[in-house]
Amino acid sequence: MTVSLSTTGTASAGTVTSQGIGSGIDIASLVSSLVTSTIKPQQTLLQNNQAADQSTISALGALKSALSSLQTTVDAITTGGALSKFTTQSSDNSVFTATTSSGAVAGSYQMQIQTVAQVNTLRSTAFSSSSAAVGTGPYTFTAGGKSFSVTLDGTNDTLSGLASAINGASDNSGVSATIVNGSGGSYLLLSATQTGIANAVSVASSAPIGFSSIQSASDASGTIDGLPFDSASNTISNVLTGVTLSLASAAPNTTQTLTIGADTQSAATAVQSFVTAYNAALSLITSDTAFTPGSSTSGSGSSTGTAGPLLGDLAVESVSRQLESIVGGSAGSGGNAFTLLSQIGVTTNDDGTLAVNSDTLNSALQQNSSAVKGLFSGTNGIGTQLDTLLNTVVGAGGLISTKTSALQTEVDSMTTQLTQLTAKSAQLTAQYNAQFNAMDSIVAAYKNTASLLTQLYAPRTTSSSSSGS
Structure with a gap:
């Protein structure tokens, strides 16, 4: 009797020549599913949390920019001299012109330019x-x-x-x-x-x-309200406090007038810039901390909508309340003509933003520009209070920097964890492939043995030409 043990095309000596050929299972798909079910939930959670943190970091960066812009306009009013500027007018620009700086005061002066300075x-x-x-x-x-x-x-x-x-x-x-x-x-x-x-x-x-x-060399000379002056230069800044005179020509025994007045246009522009920056910052906080309902509901019956990236951030919401409290409260030093923004034409809208009545503001600046400055400056000035608050929010080591740093640390940690998950995915894939391939080899070996036994014990066919007893 001859029995063939050939298993060509399937398996030989228990060795699997292709994944799953012994068991009939798609091992590659099975391994992929097992690895995904182990890794994907953790990976998705980390990615979602990381995206949320990055969105918050971006929102905090935009808020810092808006509040920094607000602080710039506040500083321009309180310390930058935006409310202390003056205009100058010469009755004859061909004789002299003038500019002002810190320390100038409004007034009118009678001038005579007897000589101008010359080089030798x-x-x-x-x-x-x-x-x-x-x-x-x-x-x-x-x-x-x-x-x-x-x-x-x-x-x-x-x-x-x-x-x-x-x-x-x-x-x-x-x-x-x-x-x-x-x-x-x-x-x-x-x-x-x-x-x-x-x-x-x-x-x-x-x-x-x-x-x-x-x-011949000569000095500039003349009088201001009858008081004589002389100078080696035609640019004179030590005669009138806060005023620089630029002499162009002599006009002996002729009287010109220098008029210095408050620059109400520059001051009004500075106040308007402050209001615009304040509204931008407040509106940004409002939108970033709000939940905007959608137009429909989900299948579970809960409302759908969009949550702001800073929704639920109590510290940021507190900044908003403090901003509104400062601009809506009284300020300025005792005895100052103006103690409320509304007195100079800056009023509060229903949503907390500010609006400017240009006529009222210009009138206040023309009648009492120093009182408008006092409303913003000084120990209890609105600008001073805002600057103090904003320093704690956008300054070095302030609220936004601290929050951003903590969130970035979380993002970096999650990046490390995602990298580790990628390595773990490769490790599990190799491990599962080894296990299932070993199983597949065993199954293939059993199938080989079964095939051999089947051939050994299969019924024999009796030849018709054989003799019987």
Whole structure:
């Protein structure tokens, strides 16, 4: 009897040649399902929590930006001088103009400009050309009480050489040299770089070259409300406190008027900028901490809608309440004409935002700009209170920075956990594949044995040509 044990195409000696060929199970799909059921719930939870934290971080960043913008407008009003600016008007701009800075006060002044400051200019004797020799040796120049020297030798003994040496001197104390080629010859012009008698130019040299004055140095002089002044410069900032005068020309014995008034337009713009920034910040907090119901309900009967990224954040909601309390309360120092924003035309809407009545604001600024400033500035000023609050929220180590840092730590931790889950997924896949492949090999071996036994004990067929007993 001959029995064939060939298992070609299925399995041989209990070895599986393809996953699942022994058991008939799709091992790859089974392993994938098992790994997914183990890893996916944790992965989804981490990803959802991470996305929520990142959304909150983004919302806090936007809020910090809005509150920082608000603080900038507050600082412009309280310490930046936005409510202390003045306008200046000269009755004759061809004679003088003026600008203001801190310390200026409104008023009208009668001015007379007798002289303006001038530079001293000297002219040399005439030479045949700019390349003509002028004489070697040292030349000493004095201006503004300081002196410097240059020396000519055979390499630069020309009129242009002297000009270059003067202009290139590292210790030049205030002299500018220029060559002028006229019909009568070439001349060297020496000019003081600064106006005023004290900055007049003088020359000392043993060389045979002479200089004559073609414009004398002079100081600016005049009177303000009958009080005399003088200055070496035409830019004068030490006569009227907080006022810089720029003299353009002299007008002896002629009276001009300087008028200084409050810059109500700049002040109104600063207040409007504050209101705009306040409304933007408050509206952002309101939307980020709100739940917006949807237009339908879910199958469970619960309402659908959108939750703001900062919904339920009590600290952020507290900031909103404090902002509203400050702008809606009284402020300013005792005795100040204005103690409420509404008195200068800034009122509160039903949703907490502010509105500006431009006519009322302009009237308050024109009639009493210092009282408007007092409402915002000072120990109890609205701007001062807001600045103190905002420092605790957006400043270094403030509320938003602390929250953002804590959330970022959580996000980083979850990133690490997600990485670990990815590694665990690969580990489980390898483990399950090994286990199921081992099972598949055993099943294949049993099938081989069953096939062998079936062939051994199968009924035999009797040949029709055999003899029987």
